Amino acid sequence: MHPAAAADPAAGAAVKADDRAHVFHSWSAQGLIDPLAIAGAEGSYFWDYDGNRYLDFSSQLVNTNIGHQHPKVVAAIQEQAAKLCTIAPGFAVDVRSEAARLIAERTPGDLDKIFFTNGGAEAVENAVRMARLHTGRAKVLSAYRSYHGATAAAINLTGDPRRWPSDTASAGVVHFWGPFLYRSAFHAENEQQECERALAHLEQTIAFEGPQSIAAIILETVPGTAGIMVPPAGYLAGVREICDRHGIVFILDEVMAGFGRTGHWFAADHFGVTPDLLTFAKGVNSGYVPLGGVAISAEIAATFETRPYPGGLTYSGHPLACASAVATINAMAEERIVENAAEIGERVIGPALREIAERHPSVGEVRGLGVFWALDLVKNKETREPLVPYNASGAANAPMAEFAAACKRGGLWPFVNMNRTHVVPACTVTEAEAKEGLAALDQALTAADAHSV
Ligand code: PLP
Numbered sequence: 001m002h003p004a005a006a007a008d009p010a011a012g013a014a015v016k017a018d019d020r021a022h023v024f025h026s027w028s029a030q031g032l033i034d035p036l037a038i039a040g041a042e043g044s045y046f047w048d049y050d051g052n053r054y055l056d057f058s059s060q061l062v063n064t065n066i067g068h069q070h071p072k073v074v075a076a077i078q079e080q081a082a083k084l085c086t087i088a089p090g091f092a093v094d095v096r097s098e099a100a101r102l103i104a105e106r107t108p109g110d111l112d113k114i115f116f117t118n119g120g121a122e123a124v125e126n127a128v129r130m131a132r133l134h135t136g137r138a139k140v141l142s143a144y145r146s147y148h149g150a151t152a153a154a155i156n157l158t159g160d161p162r163r164w165p166s167d168t169a170s171a172g173v174v175h176f177w178g179p180f181l182y183r184s185a186f187h188a189e190n191e192q193q194e195c196e197r198a199l200a201h202l203e204q205t206i207a208f209e210g211p212q213s214i215a216a217i218i219l220e221t222v223p224g225t226a227g228i229m230v231p232p233a234g235y236l237a238g239v240r241e242i243c244d245r246h247g248i249v250f251i252l253d254e255v256m257a258g259f260g261r262t263g264h265w266f267a268a269d270h271f272g273v274t275p276d277l278l279t280f281a282k283g284v285n286s287g288y289v290p291l292g293g294v295a296i297s298a299e300i301a302a303t304f305e306t307r308p309y310p311g312g313l314t315y316s317g318h319p320l321a322c323a324s325a326v327a328t329i330n331a332m333a334e335e336r337i338v339e340n341a342a343e344i345g346e347r348v349i350g351p352a353l354r355e356i357a358e359r360h361p362s363v364g365e366v367r368g369l370g371v372f373w374a375l376d377l378v379k380n381k382e383t384r385e386p387l388v389p390y391n392a393s394g395a396a397n398a399p400m401a402e403f404a405a406a407c408k409r410g411g412l413w414p415f416v417n418m419n420r421t422h423v424v425p426a427c428t429v430t431e432a433e434a435k436e437g438l439a440a441l442d443q444a445l446t447a448a449d450a451h452s453v
Pocket of ligand 1: 149281
């Protein structure tokens, strides 16, 4: 049904009234938000009760890789609900077995055992626990400019300037700088120098902390929320080598970058690197039912052959979630959705964004791959001063708020974080949809330009 035909402002107002009265929203000052009431969604679009349709360039929280309401996934959830809604994690059940096999067939190297979770942060919690039990060591190293989730260990591993000022640091988490040439922590002049200096910095951090005390290094293969920073060639292979030399478990967090987002099934495939543990969620089933997991190497799986693994929740490997993962992965393969992400990204989105950057004073850098792109917005291209300061709110954040409002007026739902907008449509995005969104983005950037010189 076309959204205009379904418009029902009175129903929208009722949804909004109950929301405002009773829903306590995540990541929000409850009195300062005005959530849009959503009536429906399909493919690359969703719409409100007033008949306004938005092209979803955010994929929600970068998870609807297969688009909204994919009919094969919806049908699989309905069929599974009719057959077996729930069963405890201790049983073997067809959809769980099949989901694990389909995932293991696609993960790199020998990551052939799958531990299911209900989302990304829980996957990170368990990967860290596995690494600590496997090594008998406590510390975990993670990068500044990273996001690993909002639960206890995951938020402490997160290296994001928004980290909760009231949180106490978790014992044993050590942050280091990863490579990011545009805002280099190492004053590097090119990608090779950035790579070498970032690896030397990591080596030095390990030497100071004591290699024998470090259980794991966790990295997003391509850091997402923090700015879609594609690592230089050789960096991840260098980290792999350092981990091997010191007996440290290498965890790659592919919660956002996995399942087609970068134009490969996993971002690690771009770099020819196999971690010891790989975390996933989001794109595994486009978030139709909560699901995540950890793909485990043969060596780490062997640690728990005779020794019980102490972890798991009531809903681990939930049948509805697993059925939706099976349908999602099969549809992605049948419809060549990963290939589409690579092709549209390279041929349409990347070149268009580079061309947009040349015309707009507010666009400092364009970076990304597949359907995973960031525009770093600046006050001044020369100085690279961010358009808004880190953690800006209220008036200080007005330039980004004005930009986001302009996108929405143009029918585009953007992903906005700090001084960046990320272009992260569904992996199913068509060329026409990509061009429609890029035109709206181009137009909306004039609102950001007004704050740049
Ligand atoms: N890891 C990464 C790389 C993420 O991007 C996210 C969420 O954005 C998480 C972990 C946390 O996932 P979830 O919100 O499903 O717990």
